[in-house]
Amino acid sequence: MILGITGGIATGKSSVAKIFRELGATVLSADELAREVVAPGSPLLARLAERFGATVLREDGGLDRPALAAIIFADPQARRDLDGLMHPAIATLAETRLRELAARSPLVVYEAPLLFEAGAEGRVDAVLVVTADDETQLRRLMARDGVDEGAARARIAAQMPLAEKVRRSDYVIDNSQGPEAAEQAVRELFTRLREAR
Incomplete structure (x- = not known):
């Protein structure tokens, strides 16, 4: 079985995926695939620099993610252009990896923040959404990314509404109550999924 994990920014998707990994699931991260497809020297990285300017490249030739984020979160068209470049490349790589992992693991967890936005829900057998209340999400995002409230x-607001x-x-896991509650919810879902196989 392939379980897709998605949710809003800073709701705790990676924490939930980590618990699944600790319980024995195989985890594949769309964010890791996204880093792989824009590795220094890749054709896609060159296309990103062409579309968004050389300011999105670090001195070492890698992608400057904060610089790119500043552009795409300020300009909806830039974000659509980025998605149009990234999603097909990630899709090709994800389909190959998921097929390989599902052949040798009874539970594969695909952590994909933009699962619905990328039209990728067809790659998974079921979808788990990780949520958090508005204030928790806002507080976590400000602390994690070092950005102000605005x-x-x-x-x-740039993402699909939770x-x-x-x-x-x-399935839904509310990750507002802290790590212990989230772990308990994941354990319960893991058991349900294992028993359903």
């Missing part, structure tokens, strides 16, 4: 709210992701999901 920038954090803009990043949250309520829509919940509506389209099979």
Whole structure:
């Protein structure tokens, strides 16, 4: 079984995926795939520099993610252009990796923040959405990314609303109550998924 994990920015998707990994699931991260497809020297990285300017490149030739984030969160068209470049490359790599992992693991967790936005829900058998209340999400994002409240709210607003992701999901874990509650919820879901196989 392939379980897709998605949710809003700073809701704790990676923490939930980590618990699944500790319980024995195989985890594949779309963010890791995204880093792989824009490795220094890759054709896609060159296309990003062409579209967004050389300021998105670090001195060592790698992608300057904060510089790119500043551009795309301030300009909806830039964000659409980025998605148009990134999603096909990630999709090709994800489909190959998921197929390989599913052949040798009974539970594969695909952590994909933009699962619905990328139209990737067809790559998974079920979807888990990780949520958090508005204030928790805002506080976590400001602390994690070192941004002010206005920038954090803009990043949250740029994503598909959490309520829509919940509506389209099979499972929901509310990650507002802290790590112990989240771990308990993941353990319960892990057991349900294992028993359903």
